Amino acid sequence: MSNLSSNEKSLIFRGPPGRLLLHSSLPSVYGIDFKPDKKLSSVIGNTKSVFKFRSDNSGELKKLKVRLSPNIEPGLYHALLETQEGPITVDIDVEPRKRxxxxxxxxxxxxxxxxxxxxxxxxxxxxxxxxxxxxxxxxxxxxxxxxxxxxxxxxxxxxxxxxxxxxxxxxxxxxxxxxxxxxxxxxxxxxxxxxxxxxxxxxxxxxxxxxxxxxxxxxxxxxxxxxxxxxxxxx
Known part of the structure; x- marks a missing residue:
């Protein structure tokens, strides 16, 4: 698992659609808005059901969760997290899954x-x-x-x-x-x-x-x- 420096400001999720795991450290940020790119928007619909986060009482980010449709096509998808401390790039690497x-x-x-x-x-x-x-x-x-x-x-x-x-x-x-x-x-x-x-x-x-x-x-x-x-x- 890679470490995320304060200057990189990027997150990588990798795995099959229902088990996308975070492969970088969780940054400390406040106030968050998920904005998928055009490719990801065309396949996910409502972003609230895809990207979930949990904050503490001060608003600091504590947990991120990405869950995509089980039949989403394998490939690399991108999004941005808009925060008070600047944008964070999100890369979502969906792996093939046979079921x-x-x-x-x-x-x-x-x-x-x-x-x-x-x-x-x-x-x-x-x-x-x-x-x-x-x-x-x-x-x-x-x-x-x-x-x-x-x-x-x-x-x-x-x-x-x-x-x-x-x-x-x-x-x-x-x-x-x-x-x-x-x-x-x-x-x-x-x-x-x-x-x-x-x-x-x-x-x-x-x-x-x-x-x-x-x-x-x-x-x-x-x-x-x-x-x-x-x-x-x-x-």
Whole structure:
């Protein structure tokens, strides 16, 4: 973090839109008015919701806070703080931020082994850079009881051979793997702009190795976000 001398009179905020941190010292000034430049004015609207400050009883500046719209474009923005001791330059360096949300927050699937299941999911881009909804993907899933079953099977063994015990435990853990869910986006793939949302139709092929009556779980990683996936295999 850089130090601000009394002659520099400048402030630097850096970070994603909702977490802009002050990267220079806070000056001691009295009376304050925030004036964004033309570029910043065109994207923030009401300045009172963007720039907040707190003063003590004497009017001396104690705290500054900058909060911009989560989908503001990354880049360098500028403003001036008009004070009784002269103008202070404010540089606001907005960094890229990826944030994709999904509704429902968990993808819950039901079907028989090998079935194709269709589900609608609402994707929302709450970051400040375009994101891509890919056309296909795959997700590994695991039996909810897989680990417990592996331990129980190992505890029941009468063998004292460590290699045999470890081999049995490893084999039972592998048995818990439910295979790969194969996802195909039927409607709604492509670029999703910041602030936009889109309903996406997804076809999911369930693995043929699922055990009827068992439940499985997995995680879908997409655009730096992760979504829980559950699968219940019909009896």
């Amino acid at each position: 994709l949300t999904m509704s429902p927050v968990q993808m819950s699937l039901n079907g028989s082994p090998g079935d194709k299941v269709k589900i609608y999911v609402l994707f929302s881009n709450k970051g400040n850079v375009p994101l891509s909804i890919i056309k296909s993907d795959s997700i590994g899933i695991y039996d909810d009881d897989g680990i417990e079953t592996a331990f129980a099977s190992t505890y029941r063994m009468e063998s004292k051979d460590l290699a045999e015990i470890f081999s049995n435990f490893s084999e039972k853990l592998r048995d818990g793997h439910g295979g790969l869910l194969k996802l195909r986006v039927l409607e709604g793939s492509g670029e999703l702009k910041p602030g936009a949302c889109r309903s996406v139709l997804i076809e999911v092929q369930l693995p043929s190795k699922l055990k009827p009556g068992h439940s499985y779980h997995g995680v879908w990683s997409l655009n730096s976000s992760e979504y829980a996936v559950t699968v219940t295999a019909n009896k």
